[in-house]
Structures are given as C-alpha cells and as structure tokens.
Amino acid sequence: MEKNLGVFKIMGNEPMLDRVIFGDNQFFGINHMSEEKAQALAEKFRDLKSITDVIDIAYDCGIRAFMLNTHEIAKDICDHWRQNSTRFADLRLYPSMPYAHKYASAVAEKGIFGALKDIIMADSSVGEIAGMLTKGGASLFSKDMIKVMQLLVDIEMKAFRDLNVRVIFLQNIVTDLLLGFGVKDVFVAFASYIKEKYGAEPGFVTVNLPHLVNFLLECGIENPIVCSTINKTGYAMNPDKELYEKTIVEKEFHPMAMSILASGAIKPKEAVEYVCRMPNIRSIVFGASSKQHIIETKQLIENYS
C-alpha cells in the first residue's frame, strides 16, 4: 500500500445522498426473472433516443439523481446531458464501474492482463503509462496494482466529464471478487482516489452486504456508502435477509437499496413499504421504463418516507 494514501474518512462530513435515484438496468436488457422480458427491454431500448426519452421523463417527474453503469452507451447518455446542460442543471450522477460484460470477450480472448493492457493502451491520454506497458511487459500490474486501478477509474470516468458526480461506485462483480481476496489496500486506495481526484464520495455495490460492511469498517473506511439488492423476498441477499436487516440496524454505514422490486417479483407498494420501513436506508435506486411506473414508484417512495 502507498503510505501517503492514509485512511479515508467521511465521518462528521455527512454525504448528501438523494432519496430517489433512477437506475439504468432496464436500458441494458437486464431482468433477473425472465429471458423474454430481458429481450423485450433490449429491443425497446435499441437506440439512444429511446433511452434519453425515458431519462427526460424521469427528470421531468422531479428525479434529479441517476445511477449509470459505465456501459458503452453511458458516454452517449452523458453527451445528451452535456448538450442540454441548462435543462439538466440540477443533475446528480452516481456512476458505477466497471461494466464488466463490456470486457468479457476481451478477457476470454486475451486473458486478464491482455485485456487490461488493451483497455489502457486504447486510451490516448495515458501515453507515459503505455510506454511502461510496452517496455516492461506487464510489470506495471505486479509493481503497482493501485496505479492500474487509478488508471482504469480515470478511463471509465472520462464519459462523465463536466457533469455533477456525487458518488462513484465500484460495481458488484469487482467489489465482491476483491472482497473475497480481502485486499484492504485496494479498497482504501479506491476510496481515497475518488475523494481526492473527483471530489466525490466512494461507494460500493455488493450482493454480500453484511460481509462487505464489516470488511470496509475493518479497513478504516468509516460510514461507507454501500449499495445492495434489498427486497422483501430476500432475493440476492447473501447469506440471508435476516443478516442484512441486522447489519442495517446495527452497523454504521449508509445503505442504499436497489432491486427493491426483485425484477417484478414483488408488488411495488409492498416492495417500497418494506424498504422504507427499514431504518437507516438513505437512498432507493429504482428503474422503470414508462412514465406511469416512474411516477407511481416515486410517489410511493415519497409517501412512505
């Protein structure tokens, strides 16, 4: 670990988290319950306009906070916001990175380091590092994993330039994989880097909330922002719903709930009621693809809050 990174703290400096955050899974053809629904979503959101139309509707309904995975199309959505900066003056973004599927075939073809090297080399602004990579093979990876992490964050964050970014999340596939390795340095370094370089709050997405919260607290990251699937059925809550509920009540952190509807397995009213009645949950991330659903869900959250 680099000694100058220090221990990251947000204690006493309460992060400003939005109560309602609009998610983006629906735009990428993601539905945990059904392949057919997922395909229908992918077809519906086949072009940028179909996505920005829904985003515009959400904004017009008074939603100001948006969570956005660093999918290929994120850059185009951000362009839409930049091009209409007056209209979206109050926008607050919660990017989540990396969008792992973007790299799946590169990793299958060239291996982990080969894929990472390509990603870094493809970025024109890292000339000096590119030199290190070509000269010393992949020695950078073993010498300084933290530097590689920072480079990757910068590459992913380019899409969001000049936009108001509130929290930058490490996406769950990477968070949980690294959590299993238990390498504290990487988590601490990520948290510090987001704070120092981007002036944003670091966040972590996970499907192992109790385990992650304990680990982040052990790392010295106080009051961490943790976003996780939290729903009444207990779907994708590992090891179980009970430990989630206990952790949320007992531990000092900022929980954000996503997948509250469990892809449609729970009725909206019941789903929102469950999450809103849990103490300490600061923010709720939800995705919808029609005006009616956006208005209804937002209204429900506000009614129960």
Place this chain on the structure above:
Amino acid sequence: MLKAGFIGFGRMGITHFSILNTHPSVEITGVCDQSGTMLNMVKKYVGVEVYSDYRKMIVEIPLDFVIISTPPDSHSEIIRFAIDNNIHTFTEKPFALTVADGQQTFAHLENKPLVNQVGYVNRFHDVFMEVKKLLNTGVIGKVKNFNSEMYGAIVLKDSKASWRGKRKMGGGCMYEFASHCIDLVVYLLGQPDKVVGSVMQSIYSSDVEDLVSSTFIYNNGIRGTVMVNWSDESYRKPTFIINIFGTKGKITAYKQSYKIFLKSNDQVNGFHKGWNTRYITDIARGVRFYVRGNEFTRQLDYFVDCIEQGRTDNIASFAEALKTDIIMEEIIKDTALSLATDDGAPQISPILPKSSRRSSIWKKIWEYLK
C-alpha cells in the same frame, strides 16, 4: 482448517480463490501459475506462497486439496500427481481431453478415499436442482423428448492468442462451452446410448468449432437434441434453454425461471393443470459468500463438505464428468463419420426427377430442331 493450493490462476482460478478465501474452514497456502505477473501480484497483495511448478508446490507445502483451473490438456497429469500425494482434487471442466486419458486418470484413484469433483456448476444451480427434483417425482410422466440449448457471445472473431482457440489445448466450443450443456442433460436425464446427426461448425474460428449440435438416443426411448453456439451476439450473457417433454406435461427451464405445463393438477408439488411459472427470485437460496453466481459457491462449499465428512459419493465426480467426455468424443466421431461419407454429391432429391418422360421428349424435339 483444510489447507488449499491453487493450480492455474486465470478467470476461474481467481473466482474460486475469492470464494474459498472466505470459507471458515479453509486456509489457502499456495498458488501456482505460469504467469510471473500474476504470481508477483498474488505474492505482493495477497501474501500467499507462489509457485510456477505445481509439483514443487504439492511436494513442498502440506495440502489437503487442490483447485485445478488450468487449460484442459494439463488436467490429467496434475490430477494423477495430486492423487499420488493423497490430495483431494477439484478440477475445472472438462475432465480430460480424450476418453482413454480420462479413464486412466479415473482408474488412478484406485479406490483411494479421495474426494474428486469436476466444475460442472449447473448441478448446483437453484433452477436446475429443482428441475432435477421434479423429474425424479415423475411430475411430467415418462420423459420422451428434450432439446437442450446454450448460447453466448464468447467468440466473435478468430482468436489464435488464447488457448480457447486452440484444439490441442482443449479450446473450442465443444470442450469449453458445450460441455456444460451436455453435462446438464446427463445430470437431468442420464447418459445417452448413442449420438447421431452431429454437426460441428466453425463460424469465426479457424482452428476450432464455434457451434455444436447433436441428437441423443437413449435405449429407454428418450430422444433429444443439443444445440450450442458460442458466437451468438444476440445474447448478453451465456444462456441455457432446456425443454423436457413427457407423457404428462413438459418443463421449460432457464437460469432465471422455469415453466411447467401439466395435463392435470399435481398436488404433491403444488402445480395446477396448465402452465405454472416459478421465478429465480422465489427459488434461489442465499449462499455464504456470493461471487458470480450462487452455484459457484455452492459447488465449492459442497466439495469442502465432502472432504470434511469423508464422503466420496460426489454429485459431480470424475465418474460423472467422464460421461460427458465420452459423449463429446462420440459427437466428434459422429461428425467425422458423416463428413467421411459426404462425397459432395447431393443426397436430397431435387423437386423434379432428373429425367422424366416429358423432359426426354422435349430433349428429342430440341435435338430434332437443332
């Protein structure tokens, strides 16, 4: 505490490490890989002993089990060496590259009480486990037919750099991808007695197949087809679809849900006549620690449980995995056989017979006119 060593530290090795590193009764003491970069990283950030030679690792440090996630052509020699040193083994799929090799490795166990498991992870998936249970209750009657399909956007151009594009190292759609689909059929319905009409087709790859299809014939009357394509960009994630048709109904299963159609009410399982849908959101049970899918944790926790309980009756044992190896080899033989008899002459009749009476009359008239 059980001491664990990792051999092969690519995508799967890393996933398995993350899962087992959080297991309360496992201590990971060694990692072996060919990549110096990877070993340096592991040594620096994880603090585990690293080796470039698996033999050295197995001899030098006391190990209870090894997790083998190397390219398939190296599985057999590593497994045999581990067996010789009385170490339990978990090996990524496929088990071996030839049936003869796999049989020798299996025989090498010589009834030693060693847990042996292959990473056929679908056997630990919430939906497929439930479908298996349902089939055992005879809910859809006598199974007559099935089709098992698997699609993914894994290979979208010719890849010579990775072992996955090299036949000799066990690359190609058959061993790397279709093996999961075939194993799922073996798990749910057993090993077929014959394969016919097999096709192995290249779409982008120059050295390996990107598509595999075959028809399975069972002596008990079951017939079914397997269709696997790893170059299908229309799928965001690897996708399974299995339809099983029986005399009392049918089941269609995906990883997200399953649907069951019944001719009459089934009180034992709580299904009514007609369609019934069950979603993963209702079926899935949480796991101790989740990385990539519940089933990945469940298979490794089961492996560790088997070691702790001294059980060798493993659900994804070498013997079970060998069944899929045998089928894959039969599909390769069947494909070669159908190509060998193909002399280029069309076997399908054209819509009109080649020489009808009428055409010969016209021919004569034409010749007369000439």
